[in-house]
Amino acid sequence: MRRIGPGLALALGVLAVSPAKAQPPAAGPPVFVIIYRAGPAWKPGLPATQQPLAHHGAYVRKLAKEGTLIAGGPFAGLEGGMALLHAPDAAAARAILAADPAVTEGVMIGEVRAWTPLVGTGEPAPLGPTGR
Numbered sequence: 001m002r003r004i005g006p007g008l009a010l011a012l013g014v015l016a017v018s019p020a021k022a023q024p025p026a027a028g029p030p031v032f033v034i035i036y037r038a039g040p041a042w043k044p045g046l047p048a049t050q051q052p053l054a055h056h057g058a059y060v061r062k063l064a065k066e067g068t069l070i071a072g073g074p075f076a077g078l079e080g081g082m083a084l085l086h087a088p089d090a091a092a093a094r095a096i097l098a099a100d101p102a103v104t105e106g107v108m109i110g111e112v113r114a115w116t117p118l119v120g121t122g123e124p125a126p127l128g129p130t131g132r
Contacts, residue, residue: 029086031070032093033115038079041106048074048081055101056108068096080108090114 038044043051063069063085072083087093093112102108 029088031115031117032085032087032090033113034072034083034085034093034097035111035113036080036082036102036108037110039103039106039109042079042108048079051107052105053102053107055105059099059101063096084115 041052060069060072060083064072068085068087070084070086072081072085074081085093085096087096090112093114097103097110097112100108100110103110
């Protein structure tokens with residue numbers, strides 16, 4: 001049996017909100033989740049902040065500015081991270097992942113999953129204090 005980490009447990013807990021209290025999904029383009037994992041060029045033992053991800057950072061900032069990226073970032077204390085994005089369909093979401101320099105440079109690999117938010121607005125999250 002596979003164990004889940006605290007972040008996934010929290011996400012599953014959020015999804016367990018009773019249907020009577022859940023808000024309908026926000027109208028607009030579909031939402032996709034990209035789960036990033038360490039790729040062949042990932043430097044084991046180093047946190048994401050010490051990985052060669054400068055090109056990836058510029059790419060995701062561009063996606064955020066365009067309104068495609070809702071939120072994203074590294075997992076705390078783990079290799080990899082995730083991103084939430086709007087895309088017209090799964091093929092478009094996979095194309096966004098395929099064009100990501102973190103993937104093309106082999107630092108990370110990724111998996112795209114369609115996601116149906118049950119709570120929240122679906123609006124882009126404000127950027128953190130560093131503007132990342």
